[in-house]
Amino acid sequence: MDLSEIARLAEAEADRRLQRGMSAWAVPEPMTLDEWAQEHFYLSAESSYVEQRWTPWTFQRAIMACISNDDIYEIDLKKSARVGYTKILLAAVGYFAHHKRRNQALWQPTDEDRDEFVKTELDPMLRDVPVMRDVLPSYVSRHKDNTLQAKKFIGSMLHTKGAKAAKNFRRISVDVAELDEVDAMDRDVEKEGDPFTLAAKRVEGATFPKVIVGSTPKLKGFSLVDERYTLADERFTFQIPCPHCGERHALTWGGKDEPHGLKFTDRDPATARHLCPHCATLIDHGEYLAVESQGVWINEDGTIWLHADGRFTTPAGDGVPTPRHIAFHVWTAYSPAVSWAQIVREFLAAREAMERGDETKMKAWTNTTRGECWEGEIERTDAEELKQRAEPFKIRLLPRDCLLLLCGADTQGNRLEAQVWGYGLGGQMWTIDHRVFFGNPAQEDVWLEFEEFILGETYQHASGTTQSIYATAVDSGGHHADAVYAFAHKHRARRVYAVKGSSGVERSIENGNTKVGFNWQGKREKHGPTLWHVGTNLAKDRLAARLEITQPGPGYVHLSADNTDEWFRQLAAEDRVTVRTQAGTQSRWTPNRKRNEVIDMTAYAIWLEERLDLWAPKRKRWWSDLEEQVQPTIEDLFGANPQPAPQRPAAQTSASEPASAPLLPRPAVQPSRKLARAW
CATH class of the missing domain: 3.30.420 (Nucleotidyltransferase; domain 5)
Structure with a gap:
């Protein structure tokens, strides 16, 4: 090899190293979390039924777009099981570390929950998503930058904490605070305040602060995520067009006497259908799957539509200001991976147990399938009765x-x-x-x-x-x-x-x-x-x-x-x-x-x-x-002006x-x- 060839190779190596060093200051092309996940995210064998590339469902895409929207400060998800929140959270961790280069803190209810989450969910994601190796060189080694408590990425840091101790909410400054399963957290963490307030303090000085909260609700009146949901500026439900009349409606459980929701006959789960509240037509699970991609998130009064790409519009399609604090409610009926017959089958089993005096199965079904709080004894004051008196x-x-x-x-x-x-x-x-x-x-x-x-x-x-x-x-x-x-x-x-x-x-x-x-x-x-x-x-x-x-x-x-x-x-x-x-x-x-x-x-x-x-x-x-x-x-009873x-x-x-x-x-x-x- 002559000297000119050596010089050429040395120049190529120098150029490669220079590009690698300068890449830390490169500005990536803007992309949403939904776009990043579809390009890079992968479902690991340890945390998924099927190991494969991930294609988000339509209702998940809008939530992910909001997580990556810098104009939104707080996002709350009141959810059931089996709607993919853990996958959304993992994708968000990867997105903020790789694409946004932002510091994060993620709280689980306890240190034990944190350890399990890191071992079974986070570490497999960091291993199986190839682009994460660009920002976490120590992903396969025992290293001080890769522990159960913290992951030191190139350009950012992820802290993983348990929410049981108040000290775990101190001495960190981050851009993104993520809280998982908040209803299992203490309402008052060691008498220093609720976990939301303590976590929000950690993002107080950030340029684009963000707090992401998700949980399956538990007891009515004691549910932290339910309180957060109530306090949001706008609350959204995912609504699909009826295949028969075209009117949009949310999927609901309804109830035996309600003119909407899931219906079945003769205690037979195979007859499960959803009754449209507009045209009173029954649709089956297959018809729902055919129109799921046309669904949009709609707020309570119907004035704001949130599309899968993250746009907030009026029903006519005109843009509207982005809310600062938004909340979503989603339950198992929306999941393409769970049949409506299975939902009804679980309900019937819970109702049979309740008739025998065991309400625990119905409580679990209400929380983990419907994504609603379990209500105990309720005393309610009626506004109309107050007005009449x-x-x-x-x-x-x-x-x-x-x-x-x-x-x-x-x-x-x-x-x-x-x-x-x-x-x-x-x-x-x-x-x-x-x-x-x-x-x-x-x-x-x-x-x-x-x-x-x-x-x-x-x-x-x-x-x-x-x-x-x-x-x-x-x-x-x-x-x-x-x-x-x-x-x-x-x-x-x-x-x-x-x-x-x-x-x-x-x-x-x-x-x-x-x-x-x-x-x-x-x-x-x-x-x-x-x-x-x-x-x-x-x-x-x-x-x-x-x-x-x-x-x-x-x-x-x-x-x-x-x-x-x-x-x-x-x-x-x-x-x-x-x-x-x-x-x-x-x-x-x-x-x-x-x-x-x-x-x-x-x-x-x-x-x-x-x-x-x-x-x-x-x-x-x-x-x-x-x-x-x-x-x-x-003194004078007839005095006009006492x-x-x-x-x-x-x-x-x-x-x-x-x-x-x-x-x-x-x-x-x-x-x-x-x-x-x-x-």
Whole structure:
């Protein structure tokens, strides 16, 4: 070999090495997770019935497209078994490591679950998907970069954790947080918070943060994924066109008396068909498979369609803004790998066991086949019944015997809401006012408007006097806790409290407090305010008990007919679910709809009753003085305009103790803006 040949080979080798080194900075051609999976992903023998290249089903493709959409922050999947979520999750891990080069953290319920997932699912995927070798050179060796706890890729890192210990949510900063089987995780991880909040903190500083949550639901009222599903901006079901009428509908179980869903005759699984809710025609599993590729995901009110390629459109095909938090529900009937006859066969076996007194099989079938929560004993308040018992008194006018005003407030992403309740002797309650203050709670304007309301608003009493709001509890949950802390700390002398629902065991409605530090507008409070913990389940139990009282008097809840239909729906927006667990019988209030601000704010008002100790025996004289001030005795029964008694100065109080004398009316503060509107 002459020198020129050696030089040519050396130049080729140098060029190869240069290209390999520069490839770390190369920008790959954009592609979605669905496209990446169809090109690269492979089903390993250890985790699949058939070892082969993967072709996603239509309903899976849209979910995968959303996972790779940087405009979507949170994705929740409430699912049954056998719908391919584990494969979607594995493909997402490979996609973010190979294509996006983003740091990830994946949590399983326990360390043991993590180890099993890595050994039987993750490691085989890294071995059998060839492109993963480009970013994980140590994939076949015992190496510090390839362990059960972490995989160090070229350009990114994957942390695999168990969710049992709070320490597993610390000291990592990632772009993508993935939580698998969250209903098997602790609701309050070592008393430091729920797993979603702890995981979301790990992506807080990312350029394109993403939280992916998937689980089979378990017990109604205790299901973390069900709560996440309820809180999503948009909730989607996969809907197919009927082969006979062309109208779209979701696959449902329905029920014996429902005009839709899976139907069968004479307890024969072979007769299983799906009844179209539009044309009442039965379709079989083969007809479903023929139109499955034409299915689209549709939100609850039918205004947004999500296509397999990830596009969000109107039904007419026009583009719409991408939601930031979306949720999907999918169950076994959608899986081409499971026949409808098999679903019916499993149901019949579970029903036979239930008739013998064993409900465990039906519980498992409901969770793992239907992808729904198992419901125990349910107590439900009907919104229409509440509306029918409403009285014709005007809101913002205080009736006789209404002596004190308490306000519960809620923070949302684009507004503050306030619910004012009037109180009388013995816990009698009246709906007085509901206000909405639009604005970003991260900015000061909306808080100034809210301040003018709770400190300056006055209400006319039937006796001729005026009343102001005596105390306020503001929910600090969500993304604006620091703003709530700052506001409550500023007005602590006016009985304004920052509150939050208790996440652990509730000992009482007033469930303790915690000193908190906070940053608000760049300022750090050295001696932070107090965060008060509300036993919301116990508070709602008290409300439910009062709503059962049928005659006006102590404990009766007076509802104004001036409240809107939506207000009544929100007051009845939660069910009391009782379930039997290994720890014994447990009960919890759980939302039955997304909007439930009214019942939450009412619970905060009931917490104020406890904080102010309104029903203690020592308060009897206090209530007598208050009644004398608010509705003084009228000597002349025929006097047209009764005059209030002379007002006495209110006693100065601390933030933690109620006044020894009632707080007298204050002059109204004239608002500088009118951002608030009445509901």
